[in-house]
Amino acid sequence: MLDRIQHQATWMLGRAHLRSHTLLQQAFAAAGSKPYHYRLLAALEEYGATSQADLGRRAGIDRSDVVASLNELVERSFALREPDPTDGRRNIVRLTKQGHAELKRLDKVLADIQVQVLAPLSEPERAMLVRLLKKLGPEDA
Amino acid sequence: MLDRIQHQATWMLGRAHLRSHTLLQQAFAAAGSKPYHYRLLAALEEYGATSQADLGRRAGIDRSDVVASLNELVERSFALREPDPTDGRRNIVRLTKQGHAELKRLDKVLADIQVQVLAPLSEPERAMLVRLLKKLGPEDA
DNA sequence: CTCATTTCAGTGTTACTGACATAC
DNA sequence: CGTATGTCAGTATCACTGAAATGA
Numbered sequence: 001m002l003d004r005i006q007h008q009a010t011w012m013l014g015r016a017h018l019r020s021h022t023l024l025q026q027a028f029a030a031a032g033s034k035p036y037h038y039r040l041l042a043a044l045e046e047y048g049a050t051s052q053a054d055l056g057r058r059a060g061i062d063r064s065d066v067v068a069s070l071n072e073l074v075e076r077s078f079a080l081r082e083p084d085p086t087d088g089r090r091n092i093v094r095l096t097k098q099g100h101a102e103l104k105r106l107d108k109v110l111a112d113i114q115v116q117v118l119a120p121l122s123e124p125e126r127a128m129l130v131r132l133l134k135k136l137g138p139e140d141a
Numbered sequence: 142m143l144d145r146i147q148h149q150a151t152w153m154l155g156r157a158h159l160r161s162h163t164l165l166q167q168a169f170a171a172a173g174s175k176p177y178h179y180r181l182l183a184a185l186e187e188y189g190a191t192s193q194a195d196l197g198r199r200a201g202i203d204r205s206d207v208v209a210s211l212n213e214l215v216e217r218s219f220a221l222r223e224p225d226p227t228d229g230r231r232n233i234v235r236l237t238k239q240g241h242a243e244l245k246r247l248d249k250v251l252a253d254i255q256v257q258v259l260a261p262l263s264e265p266e267r268a269m270l271v272r273l274l275k276k277l278g279p280e281d282a
Numbered sequence: 283c284t285c286a287t288t289t290c291a292g293t294g295t296t297a298c299t300g301a302c303a304t305a306c
Numbered sequence: 307c308g309t310a311t312g313t314c315a316g317t318a319t320c321a322c323t324g325a326a327a328t329g330a
Binding site: 228 | 286287288289290291296297
Binding site for chain 2: 001002003004005007008009010012013014015016017018019020021023024039042043046058059060107110113114117118120121125126128129130132133134135136137138
């Protein structure tokens with residue numbers, strides 16, 4: 001690889017992220033899901049039934065992207081969309097029983113990926129990495 | 142943010158990368174260029190004139206993506222494509238004077254970005270981060 | 283025949299923008 | 307009125323796939 005690039009923080013962050021993201025991607029795909037789906041399911045369980053806009057804010061997904069992913073979750077009966085009786089603009093989104101089960105299933109998938117991603121590091125190294133990465137994220141993280 | 146996700150290594154890597162990538166993106170865009178362009182220019186200078194396939198291997202860019210980015214570089218007179226007299230399949234790609242100048246200009250842009258990306262960390266933290274990230278990248282990095 | 287190179291066309295995710303109608 | 311919501315359409319980068327034509 002290029003000397004000019006190889007030692008740049010931006011490059012190494014990109015490489016590490018590529019590996020992590022590829023593992024995540026493939027594992028979720030093998031489990032018949034996607035990261036966006038997992039995030040939405042997790043947000044639904046942790047915060048309870050909410051509007052789509054709220055859901056997006058909490059899952060860190062743009063509200064226009066929530067629409068498509070939520071469509072897929074609804075189609076697979078993992079979530080329900082109901083009109084909010086108190087606010088005609090909103091939908092109330094709810095997790096179904098099957099949605100809960102799906103989330104549990106994906107929790108395990110995600111845990112496995114963490115192990116794989118961090119495999120090249122020792123325990124103290126992992127803790128240190130987490131500490132450093134937290135400082136590097138966008139403010140709102 | 143979600144408890145389920147907030148402390149996962151994959152998530153934090155993604156967030157740190159998002160910030161880094163956004164800064165990179167915007168800085169190159171403001172300079173009228175793109176990361177792929179920089180990588181190709183850097184590969185051309187560090188390895189000298191080569192075929193497009195070689196260029197792609199060295200810059201870590203797929204051969205099929207090299208075509209489009211190289212088109213733009215050629216159009217802006219930063220690089221030249223000539224048929225290889227010794228191998229009819231290949232083009233020989235060369236940096237122009239203007240290409241060298243462009244690379245120098247972008248070198249500064251990139252250096253600035255590194256500073257911005259690593260700004261939240263102290264000096265020893267930066268060194269540690271680099272060390273850890275190196276271990277996390279794909280094997281071929 | 284097999285392999286490499288260039289090129290084009292297309293996929294998929296993530297993240298984002300702009301616009302619109304609707305309703306608060 | 308201004309603001310918030312849901313929706314749709316479209317953009318961009320990055321990474322990748324497949325196929326075709328050419329030539330080693």
